[in-house]
Amino acid sequence: LSIGGDEQDQVDKARTLRNETRRPTVCALEEILYQIIPVLDHGFIRVVDYMGDDAAVVQAARVSYGTGTRTVSDDRALIRYLMRHFHTTPFEMAELKLHVRLPIFVARQWIRHRTASVNEYSARYSILDREFYFPTAVNIREQTKDNRQGRGEAVTDRDADAIIGLMREDTERSYEHYLWMLNEEKDPSRPSVARELARISLPLNTYTQWYWKTNLHNLMHFVQLRADPHAQFEIRAYAEEIMKVMMKWVPVTFEAFLEYRANSKQLSATAVAIITEMLKGNGAPSGLSKLSLRERKELFETFGLSLPASSASK
Ligand SMILES: Cc1cc2nc3c(=O)[nH]c(=O)nc-3n(C[C@H](O)[C@H](O)[C@H](O)COP(=O)(O)OP(=O)(O)OC[C@H]3O[C@@H](n4cnc5c(N)ncnc54)[C@H](O)[C@@H]3O)c2cc1C
Numbered sequence: 001l002s003i004g005g006d007e008q009d010q011v012d013k014a015r016t017l018r019n020e021t022r023r024p025t026v027c028a029l030e031e032i033l034y035q036i037i038p039v040l041d042h043g044f045i046r047v048v049d050y051m052g053d054d055a056a057v058v059q060a061a062r063v064s065y066g067t068g069t070r071t072v073s074d075d076r077a078l079i080r081y082l083m084r085h086f087h088t089t090p091f092e093m094a095e096l097k098l099h100v101r102l103p104i105f106v107a108r109q110w111i112r113h114r115t116a117s118v119n120e121y122s123a124r125y126s127i128l129d130r131e132f133y134f135p136t137a138v139n140i141r142e143q144t145k146d147n148r149q150g151r152g153e154a155v156t157d158r159d160a161d162a163i164i165g166l167m168r169e170d171t172e173r174s175y176e177h178y179l180w181m182l183n184e185e186k187d188p189s190r191p192s193v194a195r196e197l198a199r200i201s202l203p204l205n206t207y208t209q210w211y212w213k214t215n216l217h218n219l220m221h222f223v224q225l226r227a228d229p230h231a232q233f234e235i236r237a238y239a240e241e242i243m244k245v246m247m248k249w250v251p252v253t254f255e256a257f258l259e260y261r262a263n264s265k266q267l268s269a270t271a272v273a274i275i276t277e278m279l280k281g282n283g284a285p286s287g288l289s290k291l292s293l294r295e296r297k298e299l300f301e302t303f304g305l306s307l308p309a310s311s312a313s314k
Contacts, residue, residue, distance in 0.1 A: 003036060003044070011036060013048070019097045026053045028248035037245075039237050042131045042207055043101045048246060049213075052094030054079060054252040057216070061090040076252050083256040090218035094250060096243070098212045103133035105204035106235050113222050116214035123208070124196040127182060131207040132171045134164055139233060151233070171203050177204055197313050216250060227262065268295070 003011075014034045018215075029050060036044045046307070058075045061082060070078075082090055102110065111118065135159035155163070180247035183190055214222065223246070225231060225238035247254045251254035274287040288296055288311050300307045 005305060008036075023051075024053050024055060026192065026249055027052070028251075029245070032245070032248065037241050040103070040133055040234060040239050043106075043238070044099075045238060045241050045245070046099045047096065047249075048099050048211065049097040050095065050249060052216075054250045056154075057082070057090045057250070057253060058094045060093040061087070076255075079252050080256045080259070083253070083260045088217045092215040094253075096216070096245070096249065098218055098245075099129075100238070101207055101209045102141040102238065103205050103234065104202075104208050106133075106232075106238065107208055107210070107230065108204075109235050110212075110238075113214075113218070113225075115221070116212055116219040117166060118210050118212050120210040121208055123199040124194075127184070127195065128178070128202065128206055128208070129201060132175075132177055132203070133207065133234070134167055134171075134203040135163065135234075137164065138234065140164065143300065150230070154213065167205070174201055174203050175206075190274075216253065218260060219246065220253075221259055223257075224261050258267065265304070267299075271295075271299050274299075 011034050029047060034045055036046050038044050054075065058070075058078055059077055062070075081087070100110075107120075137157060138154070140149075140155050140160040140163050141151035142153045142155060144150040152239070178201070180190075181193035182195065183192040186192065195276050221241070223239050223243055226235050227243055228236075233237065243254075246257070268291075270287065270290050274291075277287060288299075291299065293312065296311060297307045300311075
């Protein structure tokens with residue numbers, strides 16, 4: 001990962017500063033505060049601020065005056081209860097602010113999460129760096145045949161190299177044209193095109209940056225959708241790093257999140273009826289035929305199984 005000497009100096013300097021506060025802090029998060037956490041080839045996340053911790057969730061739920069007198073196990077049980085029963089507002093009391101560097105195509109997916117505050121680097125005012133995302137050879141895959149979104153079979157190493165070569169060639173050419181249009185060297189034989197115009201033919205793999213602030217409830221929603229295997233690999237890489245930050249910041253909430261959200265499964269009413277019959281010991285799940293083939297497949301996948309041929313034709 002390349003960040004310039006200036007940027008690294010600013011991070012190092014920020015990390016030497018100390019502030020006194022009466023507010024609760026989280027040691028494990030203080031340890032990584034401001035630090036660059038690399039993602040993809042030139043991207044990163046870094047925590048620039050946070051408010052609250054697991055105790056803030058508990059305090060809000062109990063509307064208490066201070067840290068309270070309950071035990072750690074009471075607090076854990078309460079957080080798990082809140083998570084299980086979708087009592088979500090206490091989780092809105094803790095907030096996280098990240099600085100993120102990400103390719104524009106990832107930013108387009110990320111920005112769809114509307115319940116956050118965002119401020120993006122302005123390519124109308126500033127010149128974009130020569131920083132682009134290129135997938136590694138193992139991540140170059142064919143279009144999946146199962147559904148319309150996503151990646152399927154791997155391609156040969158030779159094809160992967162050729163594809164990455166094309167991506168690099170197109171990207172380099174676009175960036176050279178961008179620099180030519182900007183005319184920072186002030187060549188009098190051509191105009192210096194406005195930055196807001198020169199940028200418009202840059203490719204989607206160009207890196208951008210933003211500050212992104214959201215509360216713990218919305219953060220969990222983001223992570224649930226974007227760390228999921230159905231999400232695109234590149235945004236998943238960011239969501240997975242954010243999960244590691246969550247684990248340090250709010251370990252009790254994180255544990256409950258894994259249990260009741262990320263690793264839990266949702267079932268349709270028909271699926272519940274089928275499983276109820278099976279649990280009652282009523283033999284083969286005859287109700288399967290009430291589900292479409294796709295739903296049947298998904299039901300088996302929910303339990304890590306593939307649909308048996310005998311159930312595929314019912
Ligand atoms: C695997 C995957 C594939 C996707 N594919 C596509 C695609 O093909 N095309 C596409 O356009 N998008 C696609 N999306 C984006 C998706 O539809 C959502 O826009 C995105 O995940 C943000 O989710 P959200 O709206 O729940 O989040 P947020 O915007 O953070 O909203 C959180 C919650 O707040 C509430 N909310 C926020 N704003 C409103 C509102 N205006 N009205 C009502 N309720 C609101 C909703 O309950 C919402 O769930 C995809 C997302 C994923 C994860």
